[in-house]
Amino acid sequence: MSxxxxxxxxxxxxxxxxxxxxxxxxxxxxxxxxxxxxxxxEEVIDVSSGDPHRAGVKPLSxxxxxxxxxxxxxxxxxxxxxxxxxxxxxxxxxxxxxGSVGSYTSSEGSPQIVRRISEFITRRDGGIPSSPENxxxxxxxxxxxxxxxxxxxxxxxxxxxGVLTPVPCQSTTNMTITLLGAVVVPYHLNEERGWALQVxxxxxxxxxxKGACNPVALYVINPGYPSGHVQSRxxxxxxxxxxxxxxLFLLADEVYQDCVYGEKSEFLSYRRVLSEMGPPxxxxxxxxxxxxxxxxxxxxxGLRCGYVELVNLDPGVMxxxxxxxxxxxxxxxxxxxxxxxxxxxxxxxxxxxxxxKEETENIRSTLVQNVKRAVEVVNSLPxxxxxxxxxxxxxxxxLYFPPKAIQxxxxxxxxxxxxxxxxxxxxxxxLISPGCENGQKEGTHHIRFCIMTSEKTMEELLRRLTCFHxxxxxDFS
Amino acid sequence: MSxxxxxxxxxxxxxxxxxxxxxxxxxxxxxxxxxxxxxxxEEVIDVSSGDPHRAGVKPLSxxxxxxxxxxxxxxxxxxxxxxxxxxxxxxxxxxxxxGSVGSYTSSEGSPQIVRRISEFITRRDGGIPSSPENxxxxxxxxxxxxxxxxxxxxxxxxxxxGVLTPVPCQSTTNMTITLLGAVVVPYHLNEERGWALQVxxxxxxxxxxKGACNPVALYVINPGYPSGHVQSRxxxxxxxxxxxxxxLFLLADEVYQDCVYGEKSEFLSYRRVLSEMGPPxxxxxxxxxxxxxxxxxxxxxGLRCGYVELVNLDPGVMxxxxxxxxxxxxxxxxxxxxxxxxxxxxxxxxxxxxxxKEETENIRSTLVQNVKRAVEVVNSLPxxxxxxxxxxxxxxxxLYFPPKAIQxxxxxxxxxxxxxxxxxxxxxxxLISPGCENGQKEGTHHIRFCIMTSEKTMEELLRRLTCFHxxxxxDFS
Numbered sequence: 001m002s003x004x005x006x007x008x009x010x011x012x013x014x015x016x017x018x019x020x021x022x023x024x025x026x027x028x029x030x031x032x033x034x035x036x037x038x039x040x041x042e043e044v045i046d047v048s049s050g051d052p053h054r055a056g057v058k059p060l061s062x063x064x065x066x067x068x069x070x071x072x073x074x075x076x077x078x079x080x081x082x083x084x085x086x087x088x089x090x091x092x093x094x095x096x097x098x099g100s101v102g103s104y105t106s107s108e109g110s111p112q113i114v115r116r117i118s119e120f121i122t123r124r125d126g127g128i129p130s131s132p133e134n135x136x137x138x139x140x141x142x143x144x145x146x147x148x149x150x151x152x153x154x155x156x157x158x159x160x161x162g163v164l165t166p167v168p169c170q171s172t173t174n175m176t177i178t179l180l181g182a183v184v185v186p187y188h189l190n191e192e193r194g195w196a197l198q199v200x201x202x203x204x205x206x207x208x209x210k211g212a213c214n215p216v217a218l219y220v221i222n223p224g225y226p227s228g229h230v231q232s233r234x235x236x237x238x239x240x241x242x243x244x245x246x247x248l249f250l251l252a253d254e255v256y257q258d259c260v261y262g263e264k265s266e267f268l269s270y271r272r273v274l275s276e277m278g279p280p281x282x283x284x285x286x287x288x289x290x291x292x293x294x295x296x297x298x299x300x301x302g303l304r305c306g307y308v309e310l311v312n313l314d315p316g317v318m319x320x321x322x323x324x325x326x327x328x329x330x331x332x333x334x335x336x337x338x339x340x341x342x343x344x345x346x347x348x349x350x351x352x353x354x355x356x357k358e359e360t361e362n363i364r365s366t367l368v369q370n371v372k373r374a375v376e377v378v379n380s381l382p383x384x385x386x387x388x389x390x391x392x393x394x395x396x397x398x399l400y401f402p403p404k405a406i407q408x409x410x411x412x413x414x415x416x417x418x419x420x421x422x423x424x425x426x427x428x429x430x431l432i433s434p435g436c437e438n439g440q441k442e443g444t445h446h447i448r449f450c451i452m453t454s455e456k457t458m459e460e461l462l463r464r465l466t467c468f469h470x471x472x473x474x475d476f477s
Numbered sequence: 478m479s480x481x482x483x484x485x486x487x488x489x490x491x492x493x494x495x496x497x498x499x500x501x502x503x504x505x506x507x508x509x510x511x512x513x514x515x516x517x518x519e520e521v522i523d524v525s526s527g528d529p530h531r532a533g534v535k536p537l538s539x540x541x542x543x544x545x546x547x548x549x550x551x552x553x554x555x556x557x558x559x560x561x562x563x564x565x566x567x568x569x570x571x572x573x574x575x576g577s578v579g580s581y582t583s584s585e586g587s588p589q590i591v592r593r594i595s596e597f598i599t600r601r602d603g604g605i606p607s608s609p610e611n612x613x614x615x616x617x618x619x620x621x622x623x624x625x626x627x628x629x630x631x632x633x634x635x636x637x638x639g640v641l642t643p644v645p646c647q648s649t650t651n652m653t654i655t656l657l658g659a660v661v662v663p664y665h666l667n668e669e670r671g672w673a674l675q676v677x678x679x680x681x682x683x684x685x686x687k688g689a690c691n692p693v694a695l696y697v698i699n700p701g702y703p704s705g706h707v708q709s710r711x712x713x714x715x716x717x718x719x720x721x722x723x724x725l726f727l728l729a730d731e732v733y734q735d736c737v738y739g740e741k742s743e744f745l746s747y748r749r750v751l752s753e754m755g756p757p758x759x760x761x762x763x764x765x766x767x768x769x770x771x772x773x774x775x776x777x778x779g780l781r782c783g784y785v786e787l788v789n790l791d792p793g794v795m796x797x798x799x800x801x802x803x804x805x806x807x808x809x810x811x812x813x814x815x816x817x818x819x820x821x822x823x824x825x826x827x828x829x830x831x832x833x834k835e836e837t838e839n840i841r842s843t844l845v846q847n848v849k850r851a852v853e854v855v856n857s858l859p860x861x862x863x864x865x866x867x868x869x870x871x872x873x874x875x876l877y878f879p880p881k882a883i884q885x886x887x888x889x890x891x892x893x894x895x896x897x898x899x900x901x902x903x904x905x906x907x908l909i910s911p912g913c914e915n916g917q918k919e920g921t922h923h924i925r926f927c928i929m930t931s932e933k934t935m936e937e938l939l940r941r942l943t944c945f946h947x948x949x950x951x952d953f954s
Contacts, residue, residue: 007628007794007797008627008628008629008630008631008632009631009633010632010633011627011628011797011800011801012797014800014801014804016796016800017803020799020803023583027588046574049581051574051575051580051581052579053574053575053576053577053579053580054574054575054577054580054581055575056575058577059577059579061549064548064549065549067545067548067549068544068545068546068548068549068552069545071541071544071545071548071811072538072541072542072544072545074557075545075552075557078557080551080552080555080557096779097523097528097530097531098528098530098531098532098533099530100530100531100536100779101779101780102529102530102536102775102776102777102778102779102780103528103530103531103778103779104526104528104531104778104779105779106500111504139616139781139805139809140805142804142805143805146804146805150485150488150656151484151485151488152485153485154485154486155485155487155632155633155658156486156487156632156633156658172804172805175800175804176804179627179801179804181632181633298579299579300579301579301580301581302573302577302578302579302580302581302582302807302809302810302811303578303579303809303810303811304616304781304807304808304809304810317484319493320484320488320489322497323488323491323493323652324488324491324656326494326497327491327619327623327649327652327653327656328616328617328619328620328623328649330779330781331781332616332779332780332781332809332811332812333779333780333781334548334779334780334809334811335809
């Protein structure tokens with residue numbers, strides 16, 4: 001008998017993810033393949049998470065060279081590394097306490113890196129000045145999100161605190177909200193309009209929360225995950241007017257800001273749109289914007305680093321922010337350095353510039369090509385319908401299942417999209433995720449897969465998906 | 478007006494640390510020194526945190542070489558690195574998904590590293606088998622502690638959940654407990670007996686909680702922080718009997734397990750003592766043991782990695798543990814690698830062994846020497862009384878203030894030990910921490926400083942402390 005007579009009910013409320021079970025099965029299959037078991041494929045293609053290096057995107061040489069030299073400073077004397085790499089490493093190490101990446105930084109991050117992030121934001125937003133005091137570096141954007149949310153959630157309040165989140169959304173976002181004892185208030189993105197965020201739906205969602213919880217914040221993801229939608233300035237202005245009118249805190253997940261593919265799409269930060277709307281919005285709407293070294297061309301998920309910028313927060317509130325962030329010591333220092341390099345890549349004239357340019361352009365053209373090919377192929381398959389993908393790192397196509405497949409899934413006690421993913425994994429060695437994990441409109445089904453792969457992997461993935469899907473539709477027609 | 482009408486009361490309950498203010502002042506002084514302002518010292522010595530590289534301990538070459546080669550795999554071909562470093566890096570990269578440290582691992586950590594941690598634990602504990610399923614890697618032991626505590630704390634329960642923690646203790650431990658909405662139930666270590674943990678005091682503390690909260694766990698730190706006490710097997714057995722009888726979960730912070738200096742002291746893990754006590758204890762007492770790459774000879778705080786091993790947990794509870802740990806993606810991969818290298822250092826015969834041995838022996842002998850010298854010098858100063866330091870990374874001497882100093886501190890609105898630390902910083906350029914931050918018996922005062930420095934830094938620190946203290950005692954006598 002456990003002394004844990006009562007598990008924290010907020011923990012109990014967290015749902016087990018289907019993808020966890022799928023990932024375990026994928027490990028099992030990989031293990032069998034290693035042991036020589038014959039299957040119709042030689043390896044599992046894992047495009048279930050937005051983890052670029054997992055599916056064959058190569059790390060950027062410049063970033064890795066600087067990291068190596070910071071880890072082992074004797075390399076700074078090595079002629080094997082370009083001179084700008086060595087200079088950069090020297091400078092970064094000079095900023096580390098005790099000259100070592102093994103020392104903690106301040107809780108909010110290395111002061112010099114924080115300052116340079118703030119300069120990056122100012123440049124990105126057309127000169128609207130950002131202040132270093134508003135920036136907190138953390139071990140990833142999920143961590144920043146949880147820490148920011150902590151302030152907003154009154155776990156003892158009655159009714160509970162509510163947070164509006166999109167459908168579809170990251171599963172971890174909703175898990176975090178539940179874990180902290182708050183309530184998820186879902187608003188639906190409009191799939192038929194390319195997953196656009198419609199302000200009438202925000203009104204509906206807020207109305208629906210009446211009596212059930214006390215909504216204090218709106219969470220948006222732009223460019224959209226997993227939807228691939230990129231918001232227009234007009235749409236963002238509507239969102240800002242909505243949060244201003246309803247007195248909600250705006251949580252803007254902007255980690256895919258470098259991943260915009262649509263020809264007419266452009267990333268605009270909420271901070272910029274807010275500022276350019278002028279008073280009263282620009283000086284009253286409270287905003288937290290999240291970014292990370294995990295996405296974009298860097299794709300350094302494993303280094304675990306991101307930041308949050310807080311806008312228009314009361315100085316009194318900022319003190320509490322500082323306290324919450326200072327409970328954990330600091331973000332990983334090599335991750336902080338990667339974040340810094342992402343904000344400050346080599347410039348024309350630097351010895352590392354030509355290779356950096358070539359590598360990033362390759363990644364960009366591969367992604368553009370992958371999105372095009374994947375949407376094309378998926379939309380050519382019967383039963384699939386994929387909205388245009390303007391940004392982000394995923395495809396999230398709708399899948400119309402034959403009634404027999406739905407019946408079969410029901411018998412197996414799983415969602416139809418989970419049933420499809422499990423079969424795809426087993427029969428074709430492709431690990432993707434079921435849409436039920438991200439949330440979807442009642443009666444609709446989707447699958448999700450990452451498009452950050454090499455072109456070769458994408459072609460093989462699409463080939464396997466096409467074969468499998470034809471057979472699946474035949475089997476259940 | 479902020480939309481944050483009501484800050485989470487658990488956040489409001491967190492106290493601002495005096496050390497945060499002191500650290501800001503230290504940065505200010507360092508900045509002034511850089512700008513050429515003349516002071517009686519040329520630089521600030523920062524021994525306020527247990528951050529070895531900060532105060533001049535050098536990183537281990539083997540560890541840093543492997544990390545560099547993992548970050549930039551082209552180095553694996555470099556003749557500049559020893560062959561065992563290159564082989565190790567090759568092997569570790571082969572275990573990374575996609576061959577990159579930029580990919581996430583599983584939430585619980587790289588499966589191979591988890592397995593090797595479990596093998597390390599088995600070796601350390603004289604062959605008592607450890608199971609990889611019970612081990613979760615995380616971005617530092619504080620993070621593991623918070624995640625484990627989440628399960629134990631019922632934020633909606635009435636009365637609140639209580640956790641017994643020692644006085645003195647890490648300030649972040651108590652902050653975490655407060656943040657999660659639980660209540661700190663302090664038990665005092667016996668300073669006069671070298672900060673021993675006495676089981677009668679645990680009974681008293683538990684009794685004191687009656688009516689106020691519902692205690693579910695006992696937190697112990699061994700080797701002690703900041704006390705420097707190392708528990709005997711007998712004392713640990715008493716603790717285990719106590720938690721067994723009172724049905725408490727045992728949280729054992731064992732991050733200083735490599736730092737034992739006392740001639741008669743030996744580190745024993747709670748897991749080992751528990752197992753060797755046999756049934757009913759060995760198969761019923763629920764235990765979480767925390768360890769980290771930040772302490773010991775590695776001192777890689779900035780890489781942010783640690784692990785928790787969970788013993789005797791109900792399989793049903795382990796499922797919730799998995800959920801809580803899987804909300805955040807994974808610990809930093811380079812940190813996980815450092816943890817692995819800590820558990821599996823070079824062996825006799827390996828090319829890196831001689832240098833590794835030399836470096837670790839240097840660190841060890843420096844620490845032993847530093848402890849000896851620091852205790853000797855501090856105990857020679859009037860008003861100071863330091864207990865023997867058997868382990869850990871700190872000195873925590875008691876300081877008997879002259880009444881005039883206490884009066885002066887009162888006038889300044891600070892605790893006497895904070896007053897002392899602020900003056901020491903300003904006048905002698907030494908940053909240490911006041912004992913009030915760790916908790917101390919009413920009416921007693923202490924200071925805390927890290928002894929993980931180079932011998933040279935320690936001598937200079939002791940020189941400055943001696944001069945300052947003589948003047949301080951004169952000024953307030």
